[in-house]
Amino acid sequence: MAGSEAFDFQIARVIDIIRDTDAKTVGLQFPEGFKRRAAGIACEVEKATGAQILISGDPCFGACDIDIGLARRTDLLFHFGHAPLDDSGYVKNVYFIEVRSNAAVAEVVNKSLEMLKGQKIGLVTTVQHVHKLQEASEILQARGKVCVIKRGDAKIAYPGQVLGCNFSSARNELCDEYLYIGSGYFHPMGVALSTGKRVLIADPFVNEVRELDISKMLKQRSAVIGRSLDAVLFGIIVCSKPGQERMALALQLQDMIRKHAKDARIIIMDLVTPDQLLQFKVDAFVNTACPRLAIDEVGRFNAPMLTPHELEIVLGERKWEDLVFDEITA
Template sequence: MGYEFDVEGVIEKIKKFHAEVVGVQFPEGLKIHATRIARQIEDETGATVIISADPCYGACDAADTDMKDVVDLLVHFGHTALPIKYDIPVIFVETRSDMDVQGALSSAMKLLEGYKRIGLVTTAQHLYLLQDMKNFLEENGKEVVMHGGRGTQNGQILGCNFSSIKDLEADAFLYVGSGNFHTLGIKLFTDKPVVIADPYINEARDIDEFADRIMRIRFARIAKAMDAGSFGIIVSSKKGQSRMELAKVLKNMIHKEKKEAYILIMDDVSPELLTPFMDIDAFVMTACPRIAIDDANMYKKPLLTPQELEIVLGKRDWEDYMMDEIEH
């Protein structure tokens, strides 16, 4: 598996910007390409390149690095831009995966039997293949529906933004990509059948078994938090994840129930950073929505989403469970 980078296009933009110091930023899986690309940029532009070694999880934390005061321009590889104002000029470079999706798509057809109208979604690295995917489905008798959302392109879904699938009239959804988190969100927001065509393992599967297992885990966390007398509300300092106003609303909500609430602000969230706050019974995540779901087992105390807190406090019914989203 490899990735395609439009480095030449980036170099042309850097030259037009007349940048003398250029920062480059990569998500974790792409950092292995950083030195090669930095060397090429320096050779062809004469600019000094500074590589961000900080963790990078998406466009939500682009430019949220120590480099913002020392570079003229930042080049962010791997994600599409979000509609937020960055502190420094940022060039977003969509990175294409050269993974063949045909085998996984073919496998998905059996799981989509009986469904005519298919909602098609994928992630940034496969967007360039979206029309080919659509054509394949239509050639196999399916009607394909898709649209863009807040800060997303047509057919694109993010781990924190499911707006592209809401109100989409489909009999079932097909997600082309890896992992289960995105499809869990689709399932919970639509209550429709969801199939994953995973090109990284060249197979297709439905989400039902995984969704059931995750929901059992989530409800166990919620049940445990019912006895909490104090809550730590985590706010991210990352520009694209920061929801301080939401945190204040949640704090007031908790106080009205005669419980204690404290707002904690941090950059990267980890169990180690929460260790000193042993007197807090449960935590609420207003930063990246994936942390509470994907990393749940890393935390000894319940780590809730804002919607799960509402269930704990009796403001939302169990049957009205919903995934958290960040609206940019």
């Protein structure tokens, strides 16, 4: 993630909320890329309000991953870096601070025109840059492009926004290709797999436009599937986090596995890591928790980690060419 100075943490708003509610104990929760700012923000807020500030030290993977324990221990919890989902599992004292980017996008969007091949362009990004999509659209349309900023399903707060587990705002059959504004590869990779379309990354932090190449990732997924073809015992991972829990899906997958004369056990846990799974002896895991786990941690588990769609390929229920990205949709 780019330097935190390029983002607006809305400290004045945080201070106002604390003062207005007369909160005495306040929790702060940050995703991994923003944790370097945690101590400084805590100090600033504490000086301005006199409140006792507690910082969540647990991993934070998204709006699905609220530190419920800290929220219950404090008068207020500020969750930085994400927009709220549609889930009703949030406790009422949680405030979402979306942390918008201050990075200018005009130059990199103009630069993308040199690489865009299609006429109808889908624009997508994360919540950090979603307020810049209209500007990007105006730049491209002034040069003759037709831009689409689509509203996603009920889990998506803003048109054009994508999550690490939901690309519904990118599914538009009429788009020729997609322009993703932001840094990193995971979100545009999900767009490419979800749509089957070409994706360009316009990175405003380094002023660079890159064409996404998913061939390496597809080879990795092919290897995981290949290693699972002879699996007899599967461990189906269910995450207990409110925004990630998919027990109904896990039960469906267990039934599917057993119909193929194999066996499966459901493992429920809060934090899913390679170390946490090390002692479970199965032939393959199936991940129903955060879809990023199987992709980001590939090769680190003691057994192959499949997505639900990849399990279907292993069992002969789906063809390889029909592989799509695992998503948590509304």
